[in-house]
Amino acid sequence: MSEMISRRAFLKGSAAAACTVAASGLTAAAAPAPSEPQLCTLLDLSKCTACEECVDACKEANADKYPQPEKPFPQMYPARVPVADWSEKQGIQDRLTPYNWLYIQTVDVEVDGEEIEVNIPRRCMHCVNPPCVKLCPWGAARQFKNGISRIDSDICLGGSKCKAVCPWHIPERQTGVGLYLDILPSLAGNGVMYKCDRCYNRIAQGELPACIEACPEDVQQIGPRNEMIEKAHILAKEIDGYIYGETENGGTNTIYVSPVPFDAINKASEYGKGRPPLKPAADSMASANNIITAMAIAPIAGVAFAAGKLFKQTQKDT
Amino acid sequence: MTTPAKADSVSRYLYLFTVFFLVLSGFGQMPIFKRYYIADIPGLGWLAKFYITHYIHYLGAILLLGVCAYYITDYFMFNFKNKKLTFSGYFKTAVIAGLTVSGFLLIIKNFADYHLPGGLIIFLDLCHLILVMLLLGFGLYSLIAKKRWTVNRQDKIKNDSQNNG
Numbered sequence: 195m196s197e198m199i200s201r202r203a204f205l206k207g208s209a210a211a212a213c214t215v216a217a218s219g220l221t222a223a224a225a226p227a228p229s230e231p232q233l234c235t236l237l238d239l240s241k242c243t244a245c246e247e248c249v250d251a252c253k254e255a256n257a258d259k260y261p262q263p264e265k266p267f268p269q270m271y272p273a274r275v276p277v278a279d280w281s282e283k284q285g286i287q288d289r290l291t292p293y294n295w296l297y298i299q300t301v302d303v304e305v306d307g308e309e310i311e312v313n314i315p316r317r318c319m320h321c322v323n324p325p326c327v328k329l330c331p332w333g334a335a336r337q338f339k340n341g342i343s344r345i346d347s348d349i350c351l352g353g354s355k356c357k358a359v360c361p362w363h364i365p366e367r368q369t370g371v372g373l374y375l376d377i378l379p380s381l382a383g384n385g386v387m388y389k390c391d392r393c394y395n396r397i398a399q400g401e402l403p404a405c406i407e408a409c410p411e412d413v414q415q416i417g418p419r420n421e422m423i424e425k426a427h428i429l430a431k432e433i434d435g436y437i438y439g440e441t442e443n444g445g446t447n448t449i450y451v452s453p454v455p456f457d458a459i460n461k462a463s464e465y466g467k468g469r470p471p472l473k474p475a476a477d478s479m480a481s482a483n484n485i486i487t488a489m490a491i492a493p494i495a496g497v498a499f500a501a502g503k504l505f506k507q508t509q510k511d512t
Numbered sequence: 513m514t515t516p517a518k519a520d521s522v523s524r525y526l527y528l529f530t531v532f533f534l535v536l537s538g539f540g541q542m543p544i545f546k547r548y549y550i551a552d553i554p555g556l557g558w559l560a561k562f563y564i565t566h567y568i569h570y571l572g573a574i575l576l577l578g579v580c581a582y583y584i585t586d587y588f589m590f591n592f593k594n595k596k597l598t599f600s601g602y603f604k605t606a607v608i609a610g611l612t613v614s615g616f617l618l619i620i621k622n623f624a625d626y627h628l629p630g631g632l633i634i635f636l637d638l639c640h641l642i643l644v645m646l647l648l649g650f651g652l653y654s655l656i657a658k659k660r661w662t663v664n665r666q667d668k669i670k671n672d673s674q675n676n677g
């Protein structure tokens with residue numbers, strides 16, 4: 195019920211609130227955020243034993259954020275629109291779901307004739323410039339100044355664009371919940387997308403994310419990005435290891451250090467829906483952002499073209 | 513050599529071409545073309561590819577900025593004495609200005625380390641959508657009712673005096 199009220203309140207209040215925020219935000223718009231460092235995690239994969247304490251802790255700490263869908267789901271048109279219902283499978287822990295934002299990927303990798311087991315806690319990478327946030331057509335996905343990206347479940351319409359544009363296809367959908375139910379449930383939207391929000395509420399209170407706090411092996415540490423990268427390089431040197439996440443997708447706030455190369459991990463892993471690979475990932479936002487200079491040149495070209503026309507007309511008249 | 517008349521016709525077609533692709537790629541920012549089978553039409557599969565529509569939208573914005581700069585310069589350097597913007601011209605200019613400002617802010621936020629308040633992003637997204645609907649609606653009305661962007665100042669004075677007399 196409270197969720198319904200908050201959605202309706204959002205619908206009524208959004209116009210007024212948006213206008214107020216617009217007025218205050220416009221002035222800030224043209225300047226980058228003050229240099230608050232992005233929070234980054236460093237994961238030493240040589241330590242992870244796949245005990246899944248972190249997975250359980252995540253579920254416990256975030257249970258109140260999980261979807262509570264209303265059933266039966268409204269009929270959606272056209273018939274190809276897929277229903278994503280995980281509410282009867284909340285116990286699944288071996289992949290990402292709306293009820294499981296972290297899972298342990300276990301890979302047996304053969305290096306120089308020796309078989310090594312690598313356990314990789316997988317969840318949202320919290321990209322430095324997250325396409326899930328930047329390309330959300332409706333502003334439901336947000337990035338805080340500390341780098342945490344979060345999908346607002348009161349606003350998300352469940353179109354799954356964030357999943358499509360994420361290099362690792364991390365967010366997962368639950369049908370039958372969210373704002374779309376109050377708009378045109380049959381014709382637009384399809385629920386809400388869910389993913390790790392880096393326990394933003396715990397961090398705001400000065401606490402550690404639940405998965406970090408629960409880990410008996412101290413696999414993860416969290417801190418300003420530059421510090422974590424520095425530590426990652428020291429660690430990689432110490433264990434003669436490999437780094438993933440520093441440059442992928444233009445840089446992420448999840449840095450893995452592994453004793454075996456990531457391309458070997460990739461070849462040995464079984465991937466599929468909800469089980470993302472650790473493949474190379476180019477900067478998704480770069481190609482469009484790189485043509486911004488042309489936006490400054492275009493008006494100059496337009497003015498020159500008009501001036502040329504005037505020049506020719508003057509020549510014709512004299 | 514491009515003659516002034518040819519330049520006007522080129523810029524008009526460029527404007528229409530640009531607006532067409534901007535609208536198409538703009539609607540492609542929402543996950544609707546796949547859902548509603550439009551991307552299944554041969555040749556339109558790109559409408560469901562978000563990075564492609566995003567890139568095309570940026571290219572469209574670049575062209576639109578160029579065309580707008582051309583029209584503004586041309587109007588003030590060439591036509592200001594003779595021609596006057598109609599109500600329809602003023603309305604469409606204001607809508608395009610709104611689209612440009614909201615689009616500019618949405619582009620800025622796509623850079624790393626640029627954060628706009630969440631409410632402002634929703635406001636800008638909605639503004640951009642409503643303004644493009646207004647432009648499309650008014651553009652269609654202008655086409656049917658034959659409303660032009662500008663009229664000759666002389667014609668306007670003549671019409672006004674006829675109407676008053």
Ligand code: SF4
Pocket residue numbers: 318319320321324325326327343359360361362363364365389
């Ligand atoms: S990993 Fe995917 S979901 Fe997470 S911030 Fe990056 S783009 Fe978004």
Ligand code: SF4
Pocket residue numbers: 251252253255256295296317389390391392393403404405406
């Ligand atoms: S940071 Fe929080 S939400 Fe994310 S995986 Fe860890 S416990 Fe779960």
Ligand code: SF4
Pocket residue numbers: 241242243244245246247248249298313315408409410411412413414
């Ligand atoms: S709690 Fe630590 S050791 Fe256990 S699975 Fe999670 S990261 Fe690995």
